[in-house]
Amino acid sequence: MSVFTPPKRTLMGPGPSDVPERILEAMSQPTIGHFDPAFQGLMDDIKGLLKYAFRTENALTFPLSAPGSAGMECCFVNLLEPGDKAVVCRNGVFGGRMIENVERCGAIAVVVESDWGEPVDPGLLEETLKDHPDAKLVAFVQAETSTGVSSDAKTLCRIAREHDCLTVVDAVTSLGGTPLEVDKWGIDAVYSGSQKCLSCPPGLSPVSFSERALDAIRNRKTKVQSWFLDLSLVMDYWDGAGGRTYHHTAPVNAMYGLHESLCILKEEGLEEAWARHRTMHEKLRDGLEDMGLELLVKPDYRLPQLNTVKIPDHVTDEAALRKRLLEEFNLEIGAGLGALAGKVWRLGLMGHSARQENVELCLGALRRVLN
Ligand SMILES: *Cc1c(COP(=O)(O)O)cnc(C)c1O
Numbered sequence: 001m002s003v004f005t006p007p008k009r010t011l012m013g014p015g016p017s018d019v020p021e022r023i024l025e026a027m028s029q030p031t032i033g034h035f036d037p038a039f040q041g042l043m044d045d046i047k048g049l050l051k052y053a054f055r056t057e058n059a060l061t062f063p064l065s066a067p068g069s070a071g072m073e074c075c076f077v078n079l080l081e082p083g084d085k086a087v088v089c090r091n092g093v094f095g096g097r098m099i100e101n102v103e104r105c106g107a108i109a110v111v112v113e114s115d116w117g118e119p120v121d122p123g124l125l126e127e128t129l130k131d132h133p134d135a136k137l138v139a140f141v142q143a144e145t146s147t148g149v150s151s152d153a154k155t156l157c158r159i160a161r162e163h164d165c166l167t168v169v170d171a172v173t174s175l176g177g178t179p180l181e182v183d184k185w186g187i188d189a190v191y192s193g194s195q196k197c198l199s200c201p202p203g204l205s206p207v208s209f210s211e212r213a214l215d216a217i218r219n220r221k222t223k224v225q226s227w228f229l230d231l232s233l234v235m236d237y238w239d240g241a242g243g244r245t246y247h248h249t250a251p252v253n254a255m256y257g258l259h260e261s262l263c264i265l266k267e268e269g270l271e272e273a274w275a276r277h278r279t280m281h282e283k284l285r286d287g288l289e290d291m292g293l294e295l296l297v298k299p300d301y302r303l304p305q306l307n308t309v310k311i312p313d314h315v316t317d318e319a320a321l322r323k324r325l326l327e328e329f330n331l332e333i334g335a336g337l338g339a340l341a342g343k344v345w346r347l348g349l350m351g352h353s354a355r356q357e358n359v360e361l362c363l364g365a366l367r368r369v370l371n
Helices: 021-027 037-054 068-079 093-104 122-131 153-162 211-218 231-238 252-268 270-290 318-329 356-370
Strands: 010-012 060-064 085-090 108-113 137-141 166-170 189-191 205-209 306-310 331-335 344-348
Touching: 010 344, 010 356, 021 252, 037 060, 037 205, 037 252, 060 068, 060 231, 068 093, 068 137, 068 166, 068 189, 068 205, 068 211, 085 093, 085 122, 093 108, 093 137, 093 166, 108 122, 122 153, 137 153, 153 166, 166 211, 205 211, 252 270, 270 306, 270 356, 318 331, 318 356, 331 356
Parallel strands: 010 331, 085 108, 085 137, 137 166, 166 189
Antiparallel strands: 060 205, 189 205, 306 344, 331 344
């Protein structure tokens, strides 16, 4: 038996991103009980900091003790009942998972399709909602990590609201990296993940729900089919109002880490963090273009935190090049997913990974392995 010692990597894939030392140190502090008054104080602080990051006053804003996929599932199982109709916009992998969630709730998914590498088409959403006036909600991914595309969340939410639909927004890759305005845009349910632009280890999913979403949940005729994700039960754990009651045991040390990461975000400032992601993206883009590489996504809707670069034709074994990056440079980049497998690499500049030394390492390493 020997102690596991992970290699020291630079993480520039689709997540997890590099975790700053400060967060790792915070997480290695002594574990306390999850009903300890000190932990209750920490939970309140985390809720306040998440409201800052999401730009919301929503009372129900907290981190689920599970990864981003559980945040997605939580939104759908609480807002949908069997027979409900949901319009889901799909322009990559994660929109597809939303459809899967809707169907597993016994609801009907009406799909608004856009090509991979393109944003969700607001005109198509509008037409679809006209054809389906009985739709209860509209769901879409703001930052499609599978393609590197940013969709216009503000416009999509406005259209959904004009048709009296609730909105579910996947902000797993956008939170902390690109503008996200939960209250201003009228988002009703939003979920994210700890390991992307917040630069925490994976495993937590910050979520937030509007009053309209809570009304829909209160008016349900059926029980939420998932016990663990039933918000009416989770709420009593996260809300001190009637005294906190036992639901599950929070991952205490993971919460120390999330708290630290949100403190780091607030110290830098949310808008400054958005600007840093943009600046680092521009440096990376310039370097890639200097090498003759081309980005998949048009500049208007490119995500700064996830750069999808086309693999040059002369590369016959792209997996071998990624292996060299890992072995020779300790650099992890992402492979293409689904329809883009073998065609693109995904270069993440998320959170703590969005910094000058990472950009330089990545460009230098790519130059070496491509020559
Ligand atoms: C990573 C990701 C998820 C899933 O998050 P996990 O923490 O891996 O469960 C969902 N949506 C998007 C857009 C993502 O990038």
